[in-house]
Amino acid sequence: MADVEAVNLETNLHLRGRRIFTSVIEELMSTQGMSNAENALLIGNSAGGLATILNCDRFHSFLPGACRVKCISDSGFFIRAEHLRGAQDNAIANFRKVVLFHELAQFLPESCTQRLAPELCFFPENVVNDIRTPLFLLNSDFDKYQIFNYVAPNSPNEVGWKNCTTELASFQVAQKINNIS
Structure with missing residues (x-):
């Protein structure tokens, strides 16, 4: 999701997942025939499942209008366990660190960030209602x-x-x- 120009000198990390996602889709469109696709499915698991939720409509926007597009998030619906002490705070604090480190606030759904803190937009219950592309959520009990x-x-x-x-x-x-x- 990130697109940070500067390289982290301490870790040598390049936070450019957004560019990578775009490049992969553009490559598939130009060389693999995806520009002629009638059906397309974006699937991710765990953190990739969360990225699938957050990128579902973006993925759809790359494809021709006649293409049927759907997304599947497997175990990407991160929970906020409101009734277990500390769990909600731990999850929110973790996502706050992720948003800050990766400079993600600008890339999270605006429909969410206009009403909630950016870290709360990492919880799918705060964004799934605004996703226009069909989205199937699969989450394990364990x-x-x-x-x-x-x-x-x-x-x-x-x-x-x-x-x-x-x-x-x-x-x-x-x-x-x-x-x-």
Whole structure:
């Protein structure tokens, strides 16, 4: 999503994902026949799923008007666990850092940034209603990254959470046993 001209001298990072996305689509349009596409699908998983949500209409704008375009976000709907202590604050603080580091505020949907802080526009519930291109959201009940980083309590080593955050398969088996008994 980023398009920062300067290279980070400390890390040598080039934050130019927006340019890369545009270049890939333009290349596909000119050399791979995508300019004649009748159907196109943009799919991403996890952080790529979030990028799919945020780029869905942009992707559609590159394609001919007759092309049917749809987007699928797999595990890109990052949650704000309002009823678990610290989880909401952790997620918001994390996305605030991402927005600032990548200088993303200008590239987030304006329909969201006009009414909310930019970091809140990384939460799909604040942007999906404004996306015009058909969008299918698929999210796992057991997304290990989200459970560990956003849902688990401030001390994920607390009794009951350690297995959930480090050994997700054990947690799923325990949940099934609890549901049966």
